[in-house]
Every structure is written in structure tokens, then in C-alpha cells.
Amino acid sequence: MPKLTPPTLRDDCFALPAGVDWVPVDQALAFLKENMQVVTETESIGLAHANGRILARQLAARVANPPRANSAVDGYGFAFSSLGDGDQVLPLVSGRSAAGTPFSGSVPSGYAIRILTGGVLPEGVDTVILQEDVTIGEREIAFHSGLKTRANTRQPSEDVGEGGVVLEKGRIRAGDLALCAAVGIAEMQVYKPLRVAVLSTGDELIEAGETPHEGSIFDANRPMLLAAVENFGYTPIDMGRARDDRAHLRQCLDKAAESADVILTSGGASAGDEDHLSALLNEEGAMQMWRIAVKPGRPLALGMWKGKPVFGLPGNPVAALVCTLIFARPAMGVMAGEGWLEPQGFEMPANFEKRKKAGRREYLRARIRDGKVEVFPSEGSGRISGLSWADGLVELSDEAQVIAPGDNVRYIPYCSFGL
DSSP: OOOOOOOOOOTTTTOOOTTOOEEOHHHHHHHHHHHOOOOOOEEEEEGGGOTTOEESSOEEOSSOBSSSOEESSSEEEEOGGGOOSSSEEEEEEEEEEBTTBOOOSBOOTTOEEEEOTTOBOOBTOOEEEEGGGOEEOSSEEEEOSOOOTTTTEEOTTSSBOTTOEEEOSEEOOHHHHHHHHHTTOOEEEEEOOOEEEEEEEOTTEEOTTSOOOTTOEEOOHHHHHHHHHHHTTSEEEEEEEEOSOHHHHHHHHHHHHHHOSEEEEESOOSSSTTOHHHHHHHHTTOEEEEEESEESOOEEEEEEETTEEEEEEOSSHHHHHHHIIIIIHHHHHHHTTSOOOOOOOEEEEBSSOEEEOTTSEEEEEEEEETTEEEEOSOOOTTOTHHHHHOSEEEEEOSSOEEEOTTOEEEEEEGGGGTO
16 A cells, blocks of 8 residues: 655745735634644554554454344244234244354244344344243243344344445544454554644743742643643654753754654744744744734634745743644644644533623633533633633634623533544
8 A cells, every 4th residue: 555645834834825914713713724744654553452543544344243143132033924913923943153153054934943132043043032021931932912023133244234434534433443353454543643743832830849048930831732742642742941042942942843743832832022933933024913803812823844834833831732733633633634623612511701802812710510501700811720710612703702600602612623
């Protein structure tokens, strides 16, 4: 089977049309969806190692499921056509059919045979009655009328026919593995895991556990983003922290581009004196500053470094996570071969009040309690505790809204993003 070699992204893949300033969320997502493409290669792996991987080609059944007609219950089998009117008494043939040990002979018309769940229906049997519904005598059984033809049986190919498509391209789950095994598939072509480098920037950052000094803050973004990448099913690569030094940041980006397919950075993505990421991407000639009409978030620096896409996330952890989930996550899904992710949201009654102005899409940290959505008491993007408190996000549309308790709002659980 030929090896798939994906193309590289164009250097201008993030370039918005001329004249675009503030970018609505839907327009930004549509642009990413149109311009992203698969960047990972494929490999063949066995069934035991496929859980969570991304299938690169659709799979067809090697055998049908079930391959032969069999019993769905423990009971007794016979030909429905041999039954008369009223209550029935049928003599039993010697032997039985059980899963893995089928009956080798045929069952004459007017006779029944003992059959267990999964046992292949012998020749002459098309119907099975539950053992609880029969009275057993000396080599015979009795039961009431009312049974339907083919009752309590599974027919050949009723689930999947031989050669039928069982899986399309996409994420492989535990249930998919059961289906593959049932139809004889032992190996499959999958995309290699997307490698995502995570880099924090800023002289003020120190590691949790280090002794803080005047003006220092602990780096909360890197542990969060590395964990999110792992939850997405990709390979996180910890690039550490880059100082507010352009030469050092360049070295960090070079190393990230050598080892990863995509780079996530946080901080340094605006236009201030110490925002060296934006400056370096501009020097490379592949920098786009998207001013997105979103809260929290807004500035999102996008560019290419040594042929690898860079998502320059805000330095604030709340904004960094929201921008990762809303923008980077679906884009990375395309690059990983998984396809564009549309997070599943649910209309739920609100247990809060909110007045929202028009102009920006808003995402509130939220959770479900007693069948209603409650939001974190503070919308301040510096309140990192809200990320831990929440189980998901409430998405408020770009238009002005007045929300009262009991009104339906769109709630997106973290698990819809893969967290």
C-alpha cells in the first residue's frame, strides 16, 4: 500500500483577505477550516495499538457479522414450518449446538435440538424458543403457541456484510475496535500522532516549585496546554520557557520546528516592546495578527516558522485555553487527519443573569448543576480558578443578549473538545 506523504502548509495559509480588521468568530473558523490540511504521515498498526488513533483509510469487513445464523438465547431450535396449531410437543434429537461447537448433523422436520447462545443454527432449524418458555420431558419439550418465525435468532450479515464499510476515516474508539475484531480486521492505516510543541514566553515566568521573586509568576499555561494536547490524542512536546530575548526565542522556535508539526506559544503575541514572537514572525514574512471579536481572547498571532504553523495564544491562561479550544483545536484536528471538530453543545436553562453587548462572541466558564447551567461568579480573565471550577463553556452569540434565569443558553462541555 503506497505511503501517504502530506503536503506542507502554504506560508500564507493564515492571511485573511485584504481589508479585514476585526474578525468575527465564525469567519475566523471558516477561514481556518478552508486553509488547514493534513500534515502527518501514515503508518500501519495492529488492532491492539489502535485505540485513540486516527484512521487514515476506510475499513471494509473481511467477513460478515454474524458469519452464520446463530441463536440469540439459550433454548431449543426447530423448523417453524413444522409447527401445527395450538400447543406444541416436539421430540429432541441427540446432541446440541453451542458457540464454538456446532451440531454436525441436520434436524428433521418436527424435531427440536438443544441450542445455546451463539450456537450456529443447524440445517433444519430457523427458529429458537427460550428455555424458560418450555417444559422439558423425557427427550421432548412442550410449549405454547404464539412464537414467530426466526424468533430469537441472528441472521447472517444482519449487522455487517462481507466487504461492507465498517469504519470511515477519523478517531478510533473502543467500540470501533470491537467492530473491527468482529469482522476480522487485524491491521489498519492510521495517521501518525500530531506532534505539538508548547512554548511559554516571558522573563516573569518561573516553574511551580521554584522560589518566587519580585515580579515573578508561576507558568500556568504550559502545564495546561501540554495536558490539553495529550487529551486531544496528540503528542505534546515541552519546549520550556523562552526569555524575553529575541535570539533566545528564535532558538526555541527553531528547536520546536525541528521536532513538531505545529507550535503553540503563549504570551508575546501582541505589539508591545517585549512581544518578540510577533516581531520574529513578521521577520519571517509569515505573520498574521487576527483581532478576533471574542471574549476572552481577541489577539491571536498566527504564522509559519520553518514551514510549521504557529498559534500565538494570549498570555492570560483563561484566554489561552479558550483560544486553544475554539480555534487551535479544530485546526489541529484537520492537520492530524481527524477532520474539523464541531464541538457539540446543548441548550440548557440558565441559572444566572447576564446583560451582553453586541459585537463580540463571549465564552463563560460554566458547569451543570441540578439540570441548570451556572457560570463562574467573575468574568475576569485573571481568575484561573474558574478554569478548574468549570466543566465547560457557555457560548453567547455576537448579538446583544439579556439572559434571565430559566432562559436557554448554549452549553459546550469540555469533553466536546476532547478534554
